[in-house]
Amino acid sequence: MIFGDRIILRAVERTDIRQLWEWMQDQELMRLRYHPMFPDSVANAERAYEESIGEKDEDVRLAICTTEGDLIGETSLRNIDYRLGNAEFSIAIGSRAHLGRGYGTDATRTMMHFAFEQLNLHRVTLHVHDFNDHAIHTYLKCGFKEEGRLREAEYMDGRRSDIVVMGLLRREFEALGL
Numbered sequence: 001m002i003f004g005d006r007i008i009l010r011a012v013e014r015t016d017i018r019q020l021w022e023w024m025q026d027q028e029l030m031r032l033r034y035h036p037m038f039p040d041s042v043a044n045a046e047r048a049y050e051e052s053i054g055e056k057d058e059d060v061r062l063a064i065c066t067t068e069g070d071l072i073g074e075t076s077l078r079n080i081d082y083r084l085g086n087a088e089f090s091i092a093i094g095s096r097a098h099l100g101r102g103y104g105t106d107a108t109r110t111m112m113h114f115a116f117e118q119l120n121l122h123r124v125t126l127h128v129h130d131f132n133d134h135a136i137h138t139y140l141k142c143g144f145k146e147e148g149r150l151r152e153a154e155y156m157d158g159r160r161s162d163i164v165v166m167g168l169l170r171r172e173f174e175a176l177g178l
Helices: 014-024 027-031 042-052 103-118 133-141 169-177
Strands: 007-011 061-066 072-082 086-093 123-129 145-156 158-168
Touching: 007 103, 007 145, 014 169, 042 072, 061 103, 086 103, 103 123, 103 133, 103 169, 123 133, 133 158, 158 169
Parallel strands: 086 123
Antiparallel strands: 007 061, 061 072, 072 086, 123 158, 145 158
């Protein structure tokens, strides 16, 4: 387990899959994700979990829990390239009761400590919809910088939107002293 100030990151367990799947059915929450999930069966989610156990060293998927142990979301580092020291970050707070209360900021900060201190990464990137102001604010607080935009790269809710590409270097994160 990895401890933050307000959260604990731990391995995703088989018993978490149903709750994670239920959050993926919430279209409002899923529209905020860069890689939105499409409706699927819980059986397929369970099968994907079983198939992924121990499969990929280049992906780290962790459950986000409160310090009391309540599951509130998930976070991951994907496509980890240990030779170059790069990875892609994602996070989703699925519990509506815990949105906007600092849990995502703490989970992001905690995951960056893990990425840079434990995995010895040099750079972490992410993609976020330009209309997801709350997430962008969180990423900026944690030291991410906007590196560019994929203009009109997404079509959602009847309109085109940009995808903001953000990145964080280890030295930038360390300089924040978070």
